[in-house]
Amino acid sequence: MATRISRRFEALKEENRAALVTFTIAGDPNYEASLATLRGLPEAGADIIELGMPFTDPMADGPAIQKAGQRALRAGQNQRKTLQMVREFRQHDQDTPIVLMGYYNPIYRYGVEAFLKDASEAGIDGLIVVDLPPEHDRELCSPAMAAGLDFVRLATPTTDERRLPRVLENSSGFIYYVSVAGVTGGRAPTPDEVEHAIGRIREKSRLPVAVGFGIRSADQAAAIGRFADAVVVGSALVDCIDKADSSDAGTRAVHELTRELAGGVRSARG
Amino acid sequence: MSSTLAEQFTKGRFTAGPDADGFYGDFGGRFVAETLMPLILELEQAWEWSRTDENFRRELAEYQRDFIGRATPLYYAERLTEAFGGAKIYFKREDLNHTGAHKINNCIGQILLARKMGKKRIIAETGAGMHGVATATVAARFGMDCVIYMGATDIERQQPNVFRMKLLGAEVIPVESGTGTLKDAMNEALRDWVTNVDSTFYLIGTVAGPHPYPALVRDFQSVIGRETRAQMLEREGRLPDTLMACIGGGSNAMGLFHPMLDDESVQMIGVEAAGHGIETGEHAASLNGGQPGVLHGNRTFLLQSDDGQIIDAHSVSAGLDYPGIGPEHAWLHVQKRVNYVAVTDREAIEAFKLCCELEGIIPALESAHSLAHLAKIAGDLPHDHIVVLNMSGRGDKDMASVANWLEEHGDTDKLPDTTVAAAEPGSVDDMQPPHDVAKKTGESE
Ligand SMILES: Cc1ncc(COP(=O)(O)O)c(C=O)c1O
Numbered sequence: 001m002a003t004r005i006s007r008r009f010e011a012l013k014e015e016n017r018a019a020l021v022t023f024t025i026a027g028d029p030n031y032e033a034s035l036a037t038l039r040g041l042p043e044a045g046a047d048i049i050e051l052g053m054p055f056t057d058p059m060a061d062g063p064a065i066q067k068a069g070q071r072a073l074r075a076g077q078n079q080r081k082t083l084q085m086v087r088e089f090r091q092h093d094q095d096t097p098i099v100l101m102g103y104y105n106p107i108y109r110y111g112v113e114a115f116l117k118d119a120s121e122a123g124i125d126g127l128i129v130v131d132l133p134p135e136h137d138r139e140l141c142s143p144a145m146a147a148g149l150d151f152v153r154l155a156t157p158t159t160d161e162r163r164l165p166r167v168l169e170n171s172s173g174f175i176y177y178v179s180v181a182g183v184t185g186g187r188a189p190t191p192d193e194v195e196h197a198i199g200r201i202r203e204k205s206r207l208p209v210a211v212g213f214g215i216r217s218a219d220q221a222a223a224i225g226r227f228a229d230a231v232v233v234g235s236a237l238v239d240c241i242d243k244a245d246s247s248d249a250g251t252r253a254v255h256e257l258t259r260e261l262a263g264g265v266r267s268a269r270g
Numbered sequence: 271m272s273s274t275l276a277e278q279f280t281k282g283r284f285t286a287g288p289d290a291d292g293f294y295g296d297f298g299g300r301f302v303a304e305t306l307m308p309l310i311l312e313l314e315q316a317w318e319w320s321r322t323d324e325n326f327r328r329e330l331a332e333y334q335r336d337f338i339g340r341a342t343p344l345y346y347a348e349r350l351t352e353a354f355g356g357a358k359i360y361f362k363r364e365d366l367n368h369t370g371a372h373k374i375n376n377c378i379g380q381i382l383l384a385r386k387m388g389k390k391r392i393i394a395e396t397g398a399g400m401h402g403v404a405t406a407t408v409a410a411r412f413g414m415d416c417v418i419y420m421g422a423t424d425i426e427r428q429q430p431n432v433f434r435m436k437l438l439g440a441e442v443i444p445v446e447s448g449t450g451t452l453k454d455a456m457n458e459a460l461r462d463w464v465t466n467v468d469s470t471f472y473l474i475g476t477v478a479g480p481h482p483y484p485a486l487v488r489d490f491q492s493v494i495g496r497e498t499r500a501q502m503l504e505r506e507g508r509l510p511d512t513l514m515a516c517i518g519g520g521s522n523a524m525g526l527f528h529p530m531l532d533d534e535s536v537q538m539i540g541v542e543a544a545g546h547g548i549e550t551g552e553h554a555a556s557l558n559g560g561q562p563g564v565l566h567g568n569r570t571f572l573l574q575s576d577d578g579q580i581i582d583a584h585s586v587s588a589g590l591d592y593p594g595i596g597p598e599h600a601w602l603h604v605q606k607r608v609n610y611v612a613v614t615d616r617e618a619i620e621a622f623k624l625c626c627e628l629e630g631i632i633p634a635l636e637s638a639h640s641l642a643h644l645a646k647i648a649g650d651l652p653h654d655h656i657v658v659l660n661m662s663g664r665g666d667k668d669m670a671s672v673a674n675w676l677e678e679h680g681d682t683d684k685l686p687d688t689t690v691a692a693a694e695p696g697s698v699d700d701m702q703p704p705h706d707v708a709k710k711t712g713e714s715e
Contacts, residue, residue: 109578
């Protein structure tokens with residue numbers, strides 16, 4: 001079945017370029033500004049939008065995304081508002097895929113069934129949940145797929161040959177390759193190593209492979225976009241909001257960097 | 271049809287867990303990032319090996335005897351027994367272990383696993399600092415690098431332990447996020463681990479974290495309950511009637527309880543920290559005031575909002591200041607095998623003082639929580655009712671915390687002058703009347 005995500009990757013294949021995937025936290029620095037940021041992302045060059053669900057204890061995130069989550073929570077963000085934000089986004093954009101990314105507890109507490117129903121209705125296309133390895137597919141992965149949402153799995157440098165098939169098995173939409181062992185916003189990946197790892201994944205899966213963690217600049221996006229199907233940028237965008245003097249300025253800065261990064265993925269295979 | 275209680279016991283069902291996926295009923299599991307999964311599976315194998323390997327068992331037993339100083343005494347607390355006027359009270363003296371708490375039982379076991387797995391760098395989280403000290407101690411003994419994550423708030427209130435860790439060669443990294451307590455230290459340790467997964471062994475300090483940690487920490491702490499059982503049979507010719515222990519993550523409690531979970535006659539009480547009182551929302555009682563959720567790799571009861579955001583815990587005792595609890599306790603709670611209660615900061619401080627005065631034992635503030643609950647129930651129990659309380663640690667580390675608490679709450683009249691002077695220079699003379707102190711600090715007590 002064609003989904004927004006599969007259609008987008010098909011279209012980009014025609015263009016022979018990688019997708020730019022942006023990551024920001026829903027509600028950072030507040031609901032209105034975050035929605036404005038979200039609405040301008042496709043125009044600025046984002047092909048797929050990852051929207052972070054803020055959580056008090058983001059164990060796989062570095063300082064930038066930790067702070068962004070705290071800002072959002074302080075401004076009153078919660079799961080319901082995050083779904084509402086996507087609903088409002090969908091009033092004007094029916095094509096750009098949106099993937100929610102975060103940790104399991106806020107979904108668990110919401111109630112898995114209720115959450116999946118509300119997320120589908122809001123126009124969400126997929127989920128990435130950091131703390132749900134394949135061992136816990138029954139919790140959310142299987143119900144999500146039954147509800148028509150993609151469940152995007154993370155593969156990492158520590159995922160060895162034996163384990164890889166299990167990780168790929170129930171992934172859908174795309175595979176997210178975490179390019180360095182570590183938290184978000186850490187050191188930059190080595191393109192050669194990443195290319196090798198992606199080769200391994202492609203031997204076993206036909207899904208597009210996105211690469212994220214440690215990618216900050218247009219040059220880096222170009223280097224990874226040469227061989228990856230998608231390039232994910234998070235901490236660098238979130239930093240724009242952190243450094244801005246006002247929420248408007250933050251939105252502008254996010255869009256500005258998105259434009260640069262979009263230039264990067266477009267020049268990659270030039 | 272539900273089976274009778276007696277049937278449940280004969281099946282050994284309370285000691286059967288965890289299952290192959292690391293669950294105790296609905297609780298437990300391994301909710302971690304993929305980066306950590308391969309290592310966790312490797313650790314699980316090492317743990318399985320350690321349970322049966324004879325050389326490992328022998329070496330562990332030697333370190334328990336010669337390095338930790340086990341077996342710890344089972345001590346008859348005669349004057350507290352008299353003072354409460356009911357149950358006969360014994361302490362299991364984990365405070366007499368090397369480094370002053372039960373924490374080292376687990377550390378010595380885990381460092382042997384780390385060595386087996388070829389790891390050279392040890393990281394740990396710590397609240398009260400007792401686990402940090404015990405970890406730094408075994409890391410020194412085995413010549414490994416050691417990094418301890420400790421909340422900034424805890425660093426302040428447990429200074430002596432910070433100095434001890436540094437003396438033992440550990441690097442202590444302050445964690446500012448959240449309330450700067452145990453939960454935040456654990457987040458930071460997990461971030462370090464995910465970054466340095468190849469070189470590093472994460473030495474978790476309690477029966478929490480992803481499987482196999484809750485089970486392996488329990489196994490290493492169960493020496494407490496096994497000794498207690500044997501000592502009690504020798505001494506009284508029978509099993510105790512009630513076991514009591516405080517609950518932070520739940521390791522000292524699990525260590526005492528687990529070997530007697532299948533003994534139907536033995537009642538068990540776990541004592542959580544009620545902080546300012548459960549009704550105030552400022553507490554650390556995950557079972558009595560929390561809801562099921564997923565944090566730090568396992569499903570358990572957590573202090574959290576309706577939105578699934580974790581709420582910071584509060585306790586005067588740094589070692590209990592954690593918004594979760596080990597998953598096996600969550601299961602024993604819903605099974606009603608163990609009764610979990612909670613006592614406030616104030617009750618714990620009063621019990622702390624009583625124990626100093628009557629038994630000549632300065633308990634850890636953590637252990638004082640279980641003592642505080644015992645004070646409530648002992649008088650109503652018959653003289654032949656035997657209670658064993660886990661004296662999980664000694665209270666030397668808590669001098670400043672206790673002095674500050676008494677000062678803040680206007681109880682300094684009950685405090686020996688010298689202690690105040692030593693802990694808080696100048697504060698005795700500056701003391702305001704209790705009424706004003708309360709206003710100044712905004713305390714509602
Ligand atoms: C003396 C003592 N008792 C109890 C605890 C609580 O931990 P647990 O519940 O894992 O035994 C601590 C933790 O630091 C401690 O230092």
